[in-house]
Amino acid sequence: MTLVATEIERPTRSIPEILQKTRVLLVGAFDDGLHAHTALRRRALERLGCRVSSFNLMSDGGWLSRLRRVGLHDRFARAMAQTAPAVVLVMEGSQIGAPLVAALRRLSDAVWVNWFCDGKRAPTSIEPLAAAYDAVFVAGSAAVDRLHAPGLPPARYLPPGCDPSVHRPMRSRDQFRANVVFAGTATPHRERLLSELVEFGLALWGPGWRKTKLRDYCRGELLDHGDYVRAYAGASVAVNVQCSP
Template identity: 30%
Template sequence: MRRQLKRTRMRRKVAGYKKGFQDGVRDGACTAAFAAIPQPALPPRPLRVLYVPQGFPAIDHGVSEALRMSVGELHIAESSRMLELAASIKPDLVLVLNGLHFFPPNHLQQIDAIRGLGTRTAIWFADDPYFTEQTVEIAPHYDTVLTHELAAVDLYRGIGCSNVHYLPLGADPSLFRPMAVEPQYRSDVCFIGQGFWNRIELFDAVASKLSKHRVVIAGGLWDRLKRHRLLKSNIKDGWMPIEESVKYYNGAKIVINIHRTTEALSDNKNTYRLQGKSINPRTYEISACGTLQLTDIREDLPSYYRPGLELETFTGPRELMGKIEYYLKREDERRRIALQGLIRTMRDHSYAARIQRLLMLLGY
């Protein structure tokens, strides 16, 4: 009995050492790669910019910090005060993120008045194509329209907007980055996001097999699952703060990314029924944490990441579970792809790079 207990303890010790070693290799490699890739550092343009955030912390912080590095003078205004501040500081540019959800009813009247002052205005839509019935009312009030959704460019041009550009979102490396995390954040598979119907359908299809692994699912609406009972203990209900999301991304062996359906159902206001072509910001954020990402496919994904080399893709529940089982058994392969995804993100897809592109599109 004592001999068996001793062997059990030894096996656990060896397994713990092996896991600690693997985690250390991953954390060390990611940290070294992250530190070795410099962010764009061009001389600031002699511009005075007023930035009006949306209320999406992960995007707002990345954009504001990138602007701070890229222009001579940056002011940040709440949407209720943008006209007041624009009249006071007389910026060269007023840049608004999204213009939805948290913006006041007089948002468009303020923008019209700002343009009346002779100030240039631009809006960057970050929620396309899910609210097209609202964005088509907003877009014509701005001098320049930027959208992260490739499919929306022709929509805005078709309603008379003469200056429309496709500009993808990105990752904020000051928030989304590799880090060592405590054991409570570790999992085999992680998904963070709302339980939109296409996601519910997918997780229902894989629930029985997925429940055999250490899984974390975080977000709202997951009580829609028909097989909720199988995954109930794995679900963290409600919105998860960014800092916690980053830890769960870092602690996971695999993070799933499922794009929101673009159909005009109860979850969307996509009146124009645009089919999403562009990847979501979560694609960049997951890869910025140095974790293997398994994502469904949008048309322009290969323009930003190489499937099989910098992240992995799936087309349905069977392929998703097949790749989960495959990569959970292959530590080195999983780590290699995740590391390449991290390097690609830091090199090409930071908000510092996006803001440089934004200013070039605006002719600055």
């Protein structure tokens, strides 16, 4: 038997070239505070050459939609008809159950992808939604192994990144200066761990902290994304407590 070495055929185009002008409908919660990351992900897709349209799950469609009682299905269907996406990329999308996704998929040949980018989300809460998609991405590598089951699409680990034009060193002053900083939503798990850091000069930013025993260390709840960056930039030590046990 003669073995002949063959060269593996590789794509002739780079990833940006493949994505160039790909129409993407980005579905998620958009605001300038807790959900500012969605807009940053849109910008990242645009930098790769995608033509991105947005569907804001935090919007009810405005007063005219409320007057006409236009529901989520109809607003979503209208957005798909207007944008004709090749890819529908949903960020979490707990409001969009599997039956709604199944109904919307009949409207086009678009590929449906969900990026479960919240590292606190348990695989058991992902499974009922994941089955409706062509592919899913998760923020934790441990979740990938638990999502390999019959009837579920391929699951891939996709960690968060940063935008150097936004997440950059800067000088912080006044209330943004602190020895130890945590910015994020209050949870019992985080409260328990962070209470051990009080003596080191703890400063907390994010919703819910003023309803906990650490309320005196909360310097602000509803911040825009720039203030979150300033809070961490002004810290001597920045702490991240990502997942609950």
